[in-house]
Amino acid sequence: MTETIKGGQTRDRILKRTREILITRGFYNTSINDIVVGTGVKKGNLYYHFSSKEDLGIAVLQDAKEDFFKFLESAFSGDNPLDCLRNFLDAILNEQRKKNFVGGCLFGNTALEMSDNNPEFARIINEIFRRWAGIIEGYLNEAIARGDLLTAFNPYQLSELIIAAIEGGIMMARVSKEGRELAGCIESLKKLLASNPRNVAPLQTAQ
């Protein structure tokens, strides 16, 4: 029992620390030796828990996925569905700001690095994007049903646009290290969640 707990703790420590390494360095730029040094776990012990770097990478993704959906649960807080959506958008921006826009999004990074090379990585990330879009769509549908949101967008398509703009905004902020781009995207997405975008800010008037 104690052995199992200790083994579980070691496994978890490897997963969490490797996640930090992979998020900034990427998968191919990280060697098993980097993981040995970064986790402080001996190579033999590492291979006891994970049969290969791919196996470890997949486990890191699965572990990060669980944490991400827990984060989303708390991020979608508010008195009504539109508030929940706005708070979720702010929570994403705050998370990236806390990290000074270093590392970006593990899923986005891995999507671009691995999806043409390893179908299992692609499969997991695809699943994450779809489940995430489904959650956003649920709030959008609720807002529409309550009459809080009038939109010309198809709710599922809008939920994918939101995810795409978040992932792209994180990418742009990571490149510039300024965060202005992601903040701008979040602001624009909030405008999209206003019933009529024309009413929520000074109009660009025609001349």
Next chain:
Amino acid sequence: MTETIKGGQTRDRILKRTREILITRGFYNTSINDIVVGTGVKKGNLYYHFSSKEDLGIAVLQDAKEDFFKFLESAFSGDNPLDCLRNFLDAILNEQRKKNFVGGCLFGNTALEMSDNNPEFARIINEIFRRWAGIIEGYLNEAIARGDLLTAFNPYQLSELIIAAIEGGIMMARVSKEGRELAGCIESLKKLLASNPRNVAPLQTAQ
């Protein structure tokens, strides 16, 4: 003279072929040996033109950047600025479709793989995103000035939202290999370019 032309041709062949390799495999997952095999150019000749893999990677980015802005010039075609913007969005989707959503966007891939590891890569990609945003902003401002577009969005922020949604949409399509996500994002972005998004599609009516 002939020597120089031949040298220039070899350099160009290395750049174009390496671009294809990097776009699907990524930078760290590509070895000098992969490039030797892929280009058919001997290692000595490769090092005659480029001092290191980083040096070659930077040159590939610069070369792809020039081609990209040439592509944009032809993509923004149309009788008025809104038409130009819509045709540009379609051109992006068509380019990705032609490639079956394999490879994605070299700049986006490199942004996520390299920007925390190599400031020179980040600097070039940041420059590309800004110049691209500036071009989109120009068309948006023109459309607003002509009275073709009434929008609550700040034109520069909207141009960055468009780029973010394109990059994120390419990412999602690359993961799913379906293209539906990018097509959806492009459709949503076109709705944003209608003066009033509420008017361009059947309303999601409140109950």
